Amino acid sequence: MTHPVSDPRPAAAAPAAVGVPGPALPAAPAHVIRSEAEALDVARRLAAEFARDAALRDRERRLPRAELDAFSQSGLWGITVPKAYGGAGVSYRTLGEVIRIISAVDPSLGQLPQNHLVIVEHIALDGSEAQKRFFFDLVLRGVRFGNAFSERSSRTVADFQTRFAADGEGYVVNGTKFFSTGALLAHWVPIVTVNAEGLPHLALVPRDAAGLTVVNDWSSFGQRTTASGTVLIDNVRLPAEHLVPIFQAFVRPTVAGPVSQFIQAAVDAGIARGTIDETLQYVREHARPWIDDSGSTSATQDVYTLQQVGDLKLRLHAAEALLDRSAEAIQQAAEAADEARVAAASIAVAEAKVLTTEIALQAANKLFELAGTRATLEEYNLDRHWRNARTHTLHDPVRWKFRHIGEYYLNGKNPPRHPWL
Structure with missing residues (x-):
């Protein structure tokens, strides 16, 4: 029986992950929807447009860049911003119907605002007054939040290894995320990260922040155009006012x-x-x-x-x-x-x-x-x-x-x- 001879040469280094540049911020403010009825009317109009090339986008794994811009600029991504902060504050029933209408023609487009809307909810629940004013204003102007939540190799989905620590007057975050729906095409990427005690916080950072790399490596056979790939977080810094203690929403x-x-x-x-x-x-x-x-x-x-x-x-x-x-x-x-x-x-x-x-x-x-x-x-x-x-x-x-x-x-x-x- 023969045995393979080991190669004394050092193994080649794995190729570095190549990030994809993020989108430009909206050139003009988004439309602001004022009522439940208007939200449903806008959703139906957009759905008719999105339906036309939905099968082609799926077949070619073509990211819905133009469609996503139309979606967020329509005002539908801001409909849950409370009325006190300038939004429509629509009911959850209307929110559900909007998501159903869009998902019926293109479920990838229907899923893309999913985490954005959850982030808006968490800011409403646990953000400071200053954070609410700042981030809700961004949302109403058409800024999209992505997602850096789940991790690929942790023991359970709730076992977060992405950590943040104090860094001068702010914080620094390190980790790796997967299933990061919307991050590739987002303007801001909220990162779920834990402190030394393991308590989850939300670190909101601009998509072009130094040390933040979003990789388009989503290869699932379904929901092909959500770009739910990898986010690499390497010494990403943020000010204290961009950290939200979301663990409080479950305490x-x-x-x-x-x-x-x-x-x-x-x-x-x-x-x-x-x-x-x-x-x-x-x-x-x-x-x-x-x-x-x-x-x-x-x-x-x-x-x-x-x-x-x-x-x-x-x-x-x-x-x-x-x-x-x-x-x-x-x-x-x-x-x-x-x-x-x-x-x-x-x-x-x-x-x-x-x-x-x-x-x-x-x-x-x-x-x-x-x-x-x-x-x-x-x-x-x-x-x-x-x-x-x-x-x-x-x-x-x-x-x-x-x-x-x-x-x-x-x-x-x-x-x-x-x-x-």
Whole structure:
């Protein structure tokens, strides 16, 4: 038996990660939306525009730069800024519907403001008065927040290794992040980082800050154009006024966790809605009826197709109803936060998250069953619906939702407080 001879030469160094320059700040202030009705009208108008090249963007992994600029400049990224700071302060139900409308035509675009909106919520909950004035003004002017939250190699999703330490009158942050949705195309990158005691804070830094590198290495088969790749943080400095103690939102009862999960569920509901819409269109225009024993002259008269479409629509409406119900529960908890209301909101969102996950995946599978083999051809790119549904619903395991729902109703046990409930 022979053994390979080791090479005495030193191994070549791995190539350095190449960062991508960030976008320029908006040349003009964004539109400021003033009402719930206006927010929905703007979302519907944009969705019609975004739908046109959504399949092509997915096929080519083409980042939606122009579409994202139109999205944030429309004012929709500022609709949750409280009225006291110049925003519309829309209801959570309206927020959920806006995300559903956009996600139905392009779930990557629907997901991109997800973390931005969560950051706005955290600033509202735990930012100082000066921080609220400063960052809310940025948002209303059209500035986009990205995301540097999750880490690839930590023991659990909540085990953060990115650290900050005092540095003169400010702080310095070091670490590596992955699943950094929106960071590549953001104007500011909020970094979740912990202090020596392990307490999470939010370090908000400009996208072009020295030491901040955003790498476009997102290779997932779904949600292809969210650019959710790697953020390298090498001695990134920030002033004290750009550090927000977000751990406080989970020390006391707040809607921080339910809001984060609610937006996730709204994206999934949008994926389901868009998938079903495209299924119906394909069946009407292209699908053939089954052979003579079906007795149908068109695919739209096939009794089994009719049954399956009815089942899909019923389940979609049930999921959307639970999502709207959870929005009302969050609204009540936000207006008068206490243990009981926040727990009820978390459970309501968990219930919605289960059904939106299930209908998104079911709809994506049924599309091909009802449309037929020809629907699998690459020219249609209909598989993007399944890829997007499967990818986005993996954000957190719904199997744990069942456990917390059961504990709540059977044993009167409130769910834990963290970003995943």
